Amino acid sequence: LKIQQGLHEATTHGWFKLHYQPKFSADGRRLQGAEALLRYTHPELGVISPQEFIGIAERSGLIVQIGEWVVREACRQLRSWQLQNIGPLKLAINLSPRQLIQPDLLQGVLAIVKQEAVEPAWLMFEITETVAMQDAAHTVETIHAFQQAGFDVAIDDFGTGYSSLAYLQRFRVRQLKIDGFFTQGLDAAGEEGEAIVSAIIALAHSLGMDVVAEGVETATQLEKLKSLQCDQIQGFLLGRPMPAEAFAEKIEGWL
Numbered sequence: 001l002k003i004q005q006g007l008h009e010a011t012t013h014g015w016f017k018l019h020y021q022p023k024f025s026a027d028g029r030r031l032q033g034a035e036a037l038l039r040y041t042h043p044e045l046g047v048i049s050p051q052e053f054i055g056i057a058e059r060s061g062l063i064v065q066i067g068e069w070v071v072r073e074a075c076r077q078l079r080s081w082q083l084q085n086i087g088p089l090k091l092a093i094n095l096s097p098r099q100l101i102q103p104d105l106l107q108g109v110l111a112i113v114k115q116e117a118v119e120p121a122w123l124m125f126e127i128t129e130t131v132a133m134q135d136a137a138h139t140v141e142t143i144h145a146f147q148q149a150g151f152d153v154a155i156d157d158f159g160t161g162y163s164s165l166a167y168l169q170r171f172r173v174r175q176l177k178i179d180g181f182f183t184q185g186l187d188a189a190g191e192e193g194e195a196i197v198s199a200i201i202a203l204a205h206s207l208g209m210d211v212v213a214e215g216v217e218t219a220t221q222l223e224k225l226k227s228l229q230c231d232q233i234q235g236f237l238l239g240r241p242m243p244a245e246a247f248a249e250k251i252e253g254w255l
């Protein structure tokens, strides 16, 4: 209950913060973009993980306002970096199910983007596979509307839900993000882990999508992903989610 009450005030009191996690080319060298990840520090309860509060925000409907705050904050950060000659950087923002069913989601995002003077092309929106498939026909429309407006879209946590391959074809997103579960499978001795990742990559490439492997934590995973023609990698091995200031400090070494 305290968590939920706090969520009401969090945007005005500055209890939310965005952290930024880098996405790299598969050789681990070039920075390709970043993902914005929300952090919530409650004055009494301390740091609360998104796993805990996103669900609460979702069920109470607060996620809609919070999501707007996330988009605005991400845009402000992009604009501020651009003015410092950092970037332009492709920044990914996560969308939750409740946000996705808002009929005015795109309009709201476009209004913010305009107010904050950033280009839609700097932003990518991540939709998890499970959410995308809940009302796949509606998701197709939403994705296409976002793409028409100049935004990129990614399917997140791919492989853990079930996707109709017919819909995957119709989604036509820029990126498919392979869930960290499959990345971890690359550490095992047998060939099975590689076979699955290789199949996902081939499927994505045949549909014109780039593949991002999530949750890369070991050098073995990195090497295998590179040899399997994965396009981008994200994970603790190369960079944790970090505050904007830390991200900006590291960025020169990455570009």
Ligand code: G
Binding pocket: 036, 037, 038, 039, 049, 050, 051, 054, 070, 094, 095, 096, 241
């Ligand atoms: O950053 P972390 O691994 O703790 O995130 C946990 C979960 O919370 C992930 O599923 C992530 O997508 C989700 N999440 C993080 N930030 C946001 C956000 O700004 N909006 C939404 N809807 N989900 C987020």
Ligand code: G
Binding pocket: 021, 037, 094, 156, 157, 180, 214, 215, 216, 217, 234, 235, 236, 237, 241
């Ligand atoms: O659901 P989504 O993919 O948006 O969630 C991203 C979450 O994954 C973030 O909370 C982030 O902190 C977490 N994450 C990012 N890289 C790694 C990693 O290498 N290992 C693990 N275990 N989690 C990671």
Ligand code: MN
Binding pocket: 035, 094, 126, 156
């Ligand atoms: Mn994500």
Ligand code: NA
Binding pocket: 156, 157, 177, 179, 214
């Ligand atoms: Na993910």
